[in-house]
Amino acid sequence: MAYQAADWSTNFSLNILSRGLYDCKTNSLHPHPNYVAMAIWAPLFLLHLCSPDTITAYSLEDNELWLRNLFGLGRSFGLAIYILKGSWTGSPINYLAIPVLLVAMVKFAERNLVQYMASSNQFRDSMLQGPDPGPNYAKFMDAHSAKEAEGFVIYRGPLIETPLEEDPFHNLAETDIPDDEILRHAYSFFETFKKLFADLILSFQDYKSSRSFFHKHSSDVAFKVVEIELGFVYDVLYTKAIVIYSRLAIVSRLISFSLITSVFFVYLFKYWHDFSETNMIITCSLLAGGSYLEFYEMILFFSSDWTRLWLDNHKNLLVDLIVRTISFSRSLHLVPADKRWSDHLHQYNLLSFCLKEKSATRGIIRKFFHAKLEKYMYKTKTVPPELKKMIFNLLKEKSVRAKNIKECKELCAFRGGPVLKNAGRGLDKLDWSIEVEFDQSILLWHIATDLCYYEDLKSNPNLVENSKCKISKILSDYMLYLLVMCPFMLPNGIGQIRFQDTCAEAIEFLQEWKAIRDIKQACEELLLVNTKVLPNEVKGDRSKSVLFDACRLAKALKVQEKDKEWTSEQMWEVMTHVWIEMLCYAACHCQWRYHARQLTNGGELLTHVSLLMAHLGLSEQFQISEGHGRVKLLVS
Known part of the structure; x- marks a missing residue:
């Protein structure tokens, strides 16, 4: 409800402020001092609209409408600038609105960039590899014809290429693994299997590596990996995760928090008695809310899987101290717990x-x-944990039997018939x-x-x-x-x-x-x-x-x-x-776009099972065969 009403309420409030500016200019050459103080509300409204990192879209359709959202927010920013310009008197309080507007513009750019990158076409294009024309067939046949004309005996032999990457999980013992290892494997698989949500085909090597890993672990580990993967998918499609987990974004967050907090304290201690009580209460509430949002977003930032993954890959004394601080804060419930889906x-x-x-x-x-x-x-x-175990064991058994795409389709078509037949x-x-x-x-x-x-x-x-x-x-x-x-x-x-x-x-x-x-x-x-x-x-x-x-x-x-x-x-x-x-x-x-849609509602077991099946090779979006080798021209 709050997300759906945010755009409307922001535009409504900005329109009221612009109307107030029009009335002020109609009745006087200079805006009323109270209105000058109220003008800072315009960038604050935009800050609250664009600030949340944890939600940039309520549905996939919001991402598809990124261009319309861009024009809508652009209009709002234009209106905010008009309000600030119209209320400008050169007083110190006018200058307090500038850092707020700059922070809001950064948030605005982040939000629209994320929506653009999460739109279906861009999301798919970001995972496509460059064009591969393959070996030069015409040149090969020219050489073939030339050698044949010279009287050579021509035959073709296989070209020895770089062998497929060795399965990293081939020698892995079947055992439980620590949480940091689970997180690393989950992110690695996410980078590969996010192609499914763009309706792209996975390679034979992807299938082989994933299948090997899941065959060697328990149902608890398997479902944990899938849960973290889907958490990454949700972050990419519905939050600012694509842009905020970088060094530049960290610096930007620190600057934003410092600016908003500084404006809040300056306004609170210097201008508390200069304007009406109602004006001051509303302004301070908006500034305090903005400061709190920035602070809370930083807490979420440091407690996220993305940050944990980065810290795990950059271990040193400072990183170790940060990890211990986060763990201690989580034990005191000061930092949100790792709950990625409802599990219901x-x-x-x-x-x-x-x-x-x-x-x-x-x-x-x-x-x-x-x-x-x-x-x-x-x-x-x-x-129930036993349900997860039964699902995983059944899928592992099917995975062993699926040797090619035909068998895979047959196994995916089972709806209970073989169960009744085998029961006798x-x-x-x-x-x-x-x-x-x-x-x-x-x-x-x-x-x-x-x-x-x-x-x-x-x-x-x-x-x-x-x-x-x-x-x-x-x-x-x-x-x-x-x-x-x-x-x-x-x-x-x-x-x-x-x-x-x-x-x-x-x-x-x-x-x-x-x-x-x-x-x-x-x-x-x-x-x-x-x-x-x-x-x-x-x-x-x-x-x-x-x-x-x-x-x-x-x-x-x-x-x-x-x-x-x-x-x-x-x-x-x-x-x-x-x-x-x-x-x-x-x-x-079930089509993958519907799985992605349900992530906003807490996720479905159906989605977890579908991704688990893909990891075990039980999907039609795999190139099951290794493909054909290339040849070279041999003469004698």
Whole structure:
């Protein structure tokens, strides 16, 4: 809200000041002394607008509009200069506005430069290598023809070139590594894998090196590296990180802080009694706020990953002292902690939503607000460490099997079918729930997971403490959240229509059973419905609801428990692996610009999984083959 209102409020305030200047000049040849003091507000407004280093864009679209933002801010600066010029009387207080305006201009230049560099075309162009015409084919063939005309026997041999760079992680033992090492590796991979966010292809060497590193480390290290990488991506796209982490920027920050603080104290101690109390309070508040912003930005600067990385590469006594000071400050919570993403999964449950919708139908006004707001009210769950471990182990296993681009595409297309097939017990007959459209599969397995969960909760309350059961439930609600709230991150389909139709049928069913008060009772009644006849044979294809198809799936899963050799624990293990495969499928098929967009909302597990898959070679944006060698001309 504050970011969105910043431009508007700044322009509004500047317009009021310029109007005041016009009124002053209309009534008198010289501006009123109070207005002269108020004129310093103009550069202060611009300083507050352009000052924050931690946000230069709220969305990727803001970066694309860098030229429009340039003209908009240019107009604001022109208005500020007009106000200062019009209020100029040569008094000492006029001169205090000059350093503030200079600092604001530097901030303005930084903000627009960053937006320009983060725009899609410039971001992509910055990573493109220079043109490579390759060997001179025409010259080669001229030499070939000349030698052939002279009667030489011509043949071609391979040209021995510089061998590929040796894998730096080839001899690395599988072990945990310290945080500073993780940071260095994360930045190294970021420099390479940021190409993905520009839709560029990575080389065979990139794939080989990354895959080797991640194969030799635990899930904790892998997800930590990915987390730091995405933090760097966020900084490049949405903050001033591109321009502020340099020696020149450090000097600029120190000068800016010194100038604003000096102006504040001069104004406070020299002009406190010269103007109206209201004027002084507002001016001092703006100056104090500017000084605080500069000071806070310096704290963030020294506690960032970029600074830690620079300090780690320039070790000496002074650097060691700075590192110890930062560590001590962080232990006292004086410096922000290293929190790069939320580490939470948003949760959205269809049956819970329908139960609330049922109760909301009693009043028109209540129903209206429920329909508009309830959709955006969801819970969050912390990502379980065991879930990360299971995801990583599955992806490592797939990575070992992916020998070429064809196998990679096949592995990325898995959505749970191989899990059902390998589980045996006739579960491969349930592949109908996997082979449908992806959004339909999510809805089917989401409702079936709920039905099985609350059925087991009734018969064996301790079973739901099983980690596989918890993970299945969390992933089920997370995938539905993506379907409802972030459909752009999933493959194209009619998921919104299916969700609405399924909700409508569920609400209709719940209204018929007025005694149903909670989700447990709802699941019990749904499982009691006879589903021997396929729902689409009765309903046709007009409605896209999958409510009772999900009941069929849940019953088929529960039937397996009647076999003494098949336990609930095994069923939940299968369901967990199905959900993980669905998560990986969605991650692999989400465009990278949508992953980048979600970074502003705290990030998604889907994005972390997608980047992890790329590191393990499970991406179509790799040049999997080593390419063709060059040849040289041999004669005899």
